[in-house]
Amino acid sequence: AQTVTQSQPEMSVQEAETVTLSCTYDTSESDYYLFWYKQPPSRQMILVIRQEAYKQQNATENRFSVNFQKAAKSFSLKISDSQLGDAAMYFCAYRSLDSNYQLIWGAGTKLIIKP
């Protein structure tokens, strides 16, 4: 069974600085999707960025980018020019392309932005 691990329960960063959130996963599959979701205090889960495993190019969405290391089974999220509105829980999730399409979630990382 697939598992997703986020080893940083909490991270803090100074406003306007860059921060990287870590995620590792375990799978025997060669093709899958990886996601980063943001959950602010309002509790609404929002998709930040996604990566298809068969694509070598790292996904980028404005200030958010990923470092996808398939062999190492690592999927980190980099947030550049951190803003106060980035403060939230960040969850890494995995989805198989095979029979089980459920999202497998990590435990989350709380990101604190210092003004």
Added chain:
Amino acid sequence: EAGVAQSPRYKIIEKRQSVAFWCNPISGHATLYWYQQILGQGPKLLIQFQNNGVVDDSQLPKDRFSAERLKGVDSTLKIQPAKLEDSAVYLCASSLGPPRGRAIHEQFFGPGTRLTVL
């Protein structure tokens, strides 16, 4: 476009009482999900509907939890009787269709209902 609506936002009950949560998905979304999110954890899928049929309810504690999606639109999740360990945020999400192969069918989440069982 209106998002996923959930009510109530908060609920506090005594153990052994009953409670129900309501979800209205985005218009046209055929797939609806209910998740349980315990503090400090990622969401856990409880049940997935495709239109008004159940696709997956393998992690739903069926002795106390029930869910329905009449007419393939709104959905209710009920807990009867509640236990202390049911304290959590209950998230509803919807997507255009079920995930299949490379089709992403992004899930859109509602604001959740925070349940506290005393």
